[in-house]
Amino acid sequence: MSKATYTNVPRNLSDLLKDVRNGRIGLPDLQRPFVWRDNKVRDLFDSMLKGFPIGYIMLWESPLEYDDKKESIGLGEKAYKAPKDLVIDGQQRLTALMASMYGVIVKDRNFKERRIRISYKPETRAFDVWTSATQRDAEYIPDISEVFLAKEQNSIVKFRKSFIYTLNESRQRRGEPALREEDENKIEESINALLSLEMYQIPTLEINHSTSEEDVADIFVRVNSAGQKLTENDFILTLVSVYEKEKRDQIDQFCADSRIPANNTSFNHLMTVDPSHIVRMAVGVGFRRARLRYAYMILRGKDLKTGETSDSIREKNLTTFKEALDKVLNLNNWHGFLNIIKEAGYHSEKLIASSNAMVFSYVLYLIAKYDYQMDPMVLRQLIKRWFFMAALTSFYTGSTESDVEAQFADMAVIRTDEGLLEYLYRVIDARLTDDFFNITLPMYLSTSAAISPSWYGFIASQLVLGNNLLFSTTPLSSMFIPGSSGSKSALDKHHIFPKKHLANLGIEKDRDRNQTANFTFLDYNTNIHITDRPPHDYADEYINKLGQDEYEKSCAQNALPVDFHALEYFDFLEKRRLLMAGIIRKAYETLRNS
Numbered sequence: 001m002s003k004a005t006y007t008n009v010p011r012n013l014s015d016l017l018k019d020v021r022n023g024r025i026g027l028p029d030l031q032r033p034f035v036w037r038d039n040k041v042r043d044l045f046d047s048m049l050k051g052f053p054i055g056y057i058m059l060w061e062s063p064l065e066y067d068d069k070k071e072s073i074g075l076g077e078k079a080y081k082a083p084k085d086l087v088i089d090g091q092q093r094l095t096a097l098m099a100s101m102y103g104v105i106v107k108d109r110n111f112k113e114r115r116i117r118i119s120y121k122p123e124t125r126a127f128d129v130w131t132s133a134t135q136r137d138a139e140y141i142p143d144i145s146e147v148f149l150a151k152e153q154n155s156i157v158k159f160r161k162s163f164i165y166t167l168n169e170s171r172q173r174r175g176e177p178a179l180r181e182e183d184e185n186k187i188e189e190s191i192n193a194l195l196s197l198e199m200y201q202i203p204t205l206e207i208n209h210s211t212s213e214e215d216v217a218d219i220f221v222r223v224n225s226a227g228q229k230l231t232e233n234d235f236i237l238t239l240v241s242v243y244e245k246e247k248r249d250q251i252d253q254f255c256a257d258s259r260i261p262a263n264n265t266s267f268n269h270l271m272t273v274d275p276s277h278i279v280r281m282a283v284g285v286g287f288r289r290a291r292l293r294y295a296y297m298i299l300r301g302k303d304l305k306t307g308e309t310s311d312s313i314r315e316k317n318l319t320t321f322k323e324a325l326d327k328v329l330n331l332n333n334w335h336g337f338l339n340i341i342k343e344a345g346y347h348s349e350k351l352i353a354s355s356n357a358m359v360f361s362y363v364l365y366l367i368a369k370y371d372y373q374m375d376p377m378v379l380r381q382l383i384k385r386w387f388f389m390a391a392l393t394s395f396y397t398g399s400t401e402s403d404v405e406a407q408f409a410d411m412a413v414i415r416t417d418e419g420l421l422e423y424l425y426r427v428i429d430a431r432l433t434d435d436f437f438n439i440t441l442p443m444y445l446s447t448s449a450a451i452s453p454s455w456y457g458f459i460a461s462q463l464v465l466g467n468n469l470l471f472s473t474t475p476l477s478s479m480f481i482p483g484s485s486g487s488k489s490a491l492d493k494h495h496i497f498p499k500k501h502l503a504n505l506g507i508e509k510d511r512d513r514n515q516t517a518n519f520t521f522l523d524y525n526t527n528i529h530i531t532d533r534p535p536h537d538y539a540d541e542y543i544n545k546l547g548q549d550e551y552e553k554s555c556a557q558n559a560l561p562v563d564f565h566a567l568e569y570f571d572f573l574e575k576r577r578l579l580m581a582g583i584i585r586k587a588y589e590t591l592r593n594s
Contacts, residue, residue: 005215006058006205013048014198016057017098019085025059026083026241027094034095034106034116038129041096042118045127045144048200049193057202058089060216061209086238088207088220101197103145111256117143122163122190123183138170144194151195160191217296232292233276239299240279244318247325251278254329266331268338269482270349271358278328284363285370286324287317288412290404327366337365337383344384345460345587346391347480353453356396360404361387364424372417382421384591389428392457392584393436437585442577448514455516458559458580461587467557470520471542479521494522494530496560497569501534507569517576520558535565559583 019025047054061084087094099106099116108114117130120141127144134140141147141163150159164187168178179187207216220235240248257265258273266273276292283295287304294304298321301314327333341361346352365383368374374382390396396403407427414420444454463477495502495518502513522530530538543551555562559579564572 005211005219006207009204009206010201011057011204012198013097013200013202016094016202016204017101017198020094020098021102024084026086026238027091027098033109033111034092034099035109036092036096038116038118041100041116042127042129044093044096045100045118045120045197048197049125049127054093054202055090056205057087057094058205058207058219059085060088060207060211061085085206088216088235088238089205091234091238101145101148103143103149107256110259111252117145120144120147120194122187122194125190125193138167141191147191147194148198156191156195160188163187163191212300217293232296233279236279236292236295236299237275239296244322247322250325250329251275254278264331266329266334268335270338270341270346270352271355272349277355277359278325280359281328281363281366282321282325284360284404284408285327285366286320288367288408290360290401290408292401327370328362333366333369334362337362340365340380340383341387343380343464344388344391344591345462345464346387346456347460347463347477351456351460352391353451353456354391354394354397356400357387357390360396360400361390367411368417368420372414372420374417374420378417378421381594382424384594385428385588386424388457388460388588388591389432391460392441392453393431394453395431397453432588437581441581441584445516445577445580446573447516448511449516452516454580454584455519457584458516459521461584462557464587464590465557465583467583468554469523469526470558470560471526471546471551471554472523474523476521479523493519494527496520496564497535497572498530498532500532502569505569515573517573517580520560539565557583 016025020027044054095106096116098104100118103115105113106116119128119130119134120126121128121139122141123139128134128140130142135142147156147159150156164179164184167187171178207219217232217235220232237248240251252275254266255273255275255278257267258271259267261267271277279295280290280292283289283292283298287294287298289304297304298317299314300309301311301317302309303313341358352358361383364386365379368379368382369376410423411420414423441454444452445458447454459476463480467476468474469476469479495513497513497518499513502508507513542554546554552562554560555564559576559582561567561572561575561579564576567575
């Protein structure tokens, strides 16, 4: 039997939480987005009170040679400046327990601060998620943190008497008899049962400090935290939290700001940034690597070329990582890149099917800007065309890491900006061929999928060309201005051949009726006017309203056959797909020549 990498040490919950609070155990999640719903926290307490198992906690004793880099993590001042153990599995559970038992503030998925409040009904020993109803109900302790904090302050007797007094007052107002002595004893027992959860034993698996980062990372991604699979990225961010806390704070601030409208921050309408995106960007820019596993090798101090590991290499890697991170988080770089993406027609996050396209295009932008010192106007032109190609052809979908690694390998021998430009344009031209526009793209447009890069590419192309909405003089671009929609969407995706009309023709499968080629965007008034009317009914009205020339112009801008209203439905779809592909090609030619 092989030697175990861990020791199983049962520990009381109070000891674990005490070590988190004093900093002996590093729990980064106290400052990071907490993803559990409150009802899951409630169920956790219910299981503990019933004596059910809630899983184990896995800790990693920090490598001794990292003592000079470790910093305290968590909240407030700590007795331990450097954590002696890192939480490898069980971060969400410990965060849930710490926050709900001691009133610690956490952050939600959008990095907004919030409280986790769990209510407790002593009479039935039932837990509930806090609501205004449990707050008003005298039978509930509305927030269990009040009980645990009262114990810490040696005022639990006063708390219990106050609870019983308030409950009796409530019963009197309802015309009910006061609590009997045995009722008060039952309440006291129930409160003591709640407090006894601090003595709940949790199996703790302690990984030895001599275990390598690669092995710990492998353990990390194999274990499951209450059904939530952990990832390499979680492990990397845990290490960054410990060894470069200041940089981790900057990452989280950048991500939080990207969600909240404000000036001079990372906020934008194209991408809600997650810490994993930032790590990928920094590793890509600093080390020309796409696989996340390289990040923890870097933090360990491994030379990715020679395989050698040392303290000096670790310091060099950290310097490179931080320099790359500074470029990634630079707001001038970030918004300069986003402006280029908008010029490529992608005005909204709703038009971007893959976040990888944003992540790795930004990496390419920064590499070209800093490593190759590419002229800003040339760089702008390059990234416009590159992103348009990448988004349209799903370049960064599938084996993304392998594909980007291959691209980085190709770039390794390129020494000049002219060489890089030639290489990347060659990649673009190899994908956006005549066959792509004439054969492949129409085939891609033969879909009813809700997320369709080809449909998004069509809308982006209309925006590049400055086209108007169908049967309207209103530019499509005006409908993507933030705040233009109001409570009712001003931009409605409408069936050209309405579903009801198609059903009357015997076409009842949604896959047929919801084809991408059967959709167009309309303004609110046009949508209301057309409603469920068949094309042969409403088309003549718009010919008369707009005049033949303007009508044909509107059809052309929206890839609509002029005689669409007289076509059989499936013939219409086939013809429109070709016209849509033509619009996309025209937009790309415009970008190439601009």
